[in-house]
Amino acid sequence: MLEVVDLLKTFHPGTPNEVRALRGVSLRLEPGSFLIIIGTNGSGKSTLLNAVAGTFPVDHGTITLAGQTITRWPEHRRASLIGRVFQNPFSGTAPNMSIAENLALATRRGQRRGLGRTLSRPLREELRDRIRSLNMGLENRLDNAIGSLSGGQRQALTLLMASWLKPELLLLDEHTAALDPKSADQVIRLTHDIIQRDRLTTLMVTHSMQQAVHLGDRLIMMHRGTILHDLHGPEKARVRPEDLLRRFDEVRRREQLDPGVADLLQRRYI
């Protein structure tokens, strides 16, 4: 279970570039829950994901995952609990290393790495079987460098790597945004299958209203570093892309007002 309480994060404080990226975000995610996060650019959705992953320390608030307070844990330590797929297909894999080596690295996520042999024969066979299940024809290219693969293939492998050891939390940061529509579909189908099969607790940021509607059992919409809407259960199941677009329009209309007035109106009416 993930619990985030009152997160605050300001980038470049005290400078003209000051950005108040998170302004008191609280969130409780039940085990096995699949949460979709949408929001306008700069709404803080990626910042929230990175704060949980530990990319930077937060200014205030606590993060609890699987019964442990991880607020002060460095990023690499949190990786023992968290699997991640990045927006950029280049981020999640080591391009000059082979497919087999990359996956083998993932089989020890968060564990001690000693002087044992990385690629034993049984592990190679296991890797081959799991890669075959992707149906991308990569099982015969285990020793090819990952850098020679397409973005979609890389994201599929990154997804496999992030979920190889069942993580307490899976973080997906717009992981299909940089892909062509066909690859994106393929990766989304794989995402759905893996999350269903392992019942993974998941946070997924997306720009796609289609994905937001069809995936997940809960949806939050962020704006200006806060959670604006939080849709659960039947409400989430009923929601259609048009509803989400309408809510974005509301936000945009409110945006045109003076921020102070907007806050006032929001407090009074929402």
Place this chain on the structure above:
Amino acid sequence: MTLLISAATIGLILALLALGVYLSFRIFHFADITADGSITLGASVTAILLVHQWAPATATLAGALAGTAAGALTGILHTKFKINGLLSGILVMTALYSINLHIMGRSNVPLLNEVTLSSQVEALGLPFFPSGDVLIAGWRVSLRDVMMLAGMFVLVGTIGLLLHLFFQTHLGTAMLATGDNPQMIRALGVNVDSILILGLALSNGLIALSGSLLAQYQGFADVQMGIGMVVWGLASVIIGEALVGTSRIGLLITGAIMGSVLFRLLVAIALRWGLNPNDLKLITAAFVFVALVAPATLRKLKPAAAPAAAP
């Protein structure tokens, strides 16, 4: 003949330097100037211990360990104190100059009368060639040179093999991945800072070992001997990459060793033909410059030709 054998021996000894530079420069993309100081550190620690009658193997090991400490220090300056990588190396290198002088107590320590690995290796061969000379293809070569060449071949080969095996372990692959994509390996739970510190320690340990062996082979340690060594190592690595022409790590390790020997042989021949020794570092630097720039320049020239070839 003596010249070639001696050049090959020094080439093999400096192959350890090349391996160290390969580790920092090619795997971590970290221009680690510490090398210039740590090669001398290895030489001076070993030299002073030999003067104090330590066993050569222990003295050599101590020299190498001193190098790992220097490398770790550079890594700590860079990761914990957020000092620019190049500057971290420069700071440690500069500090090492004074430290080396302190260790040796003067700028040069002769080892000709001490028991060194070199004299021990020679003694191994003495029963077979009691005259102290070996005839190779009609040339008379000193036993010491031949035995040292053979010894270095075995030692460097073993270290190359160990390094190759290391890069197939969990820790070794994590190290490769740290150089290749730190963001990815951090997300898989690896402390990138620690790995960099470990890698630089390993790199400078190899480099200091190279310095230690060089001092024992030459018969002296000198505080100036490290100057420009990082560029030497780089030149060897680049020649090695050209020789093997792949990105397979095992071949690149072999390549770095071959590159170092080839480079040293070329230098010996050039000096024999009358190259002014004072120009050596200038030419080495120019060579590395060309080797670093040439691939990009060639790539820039290629697209102009490519469209014509395309259907």
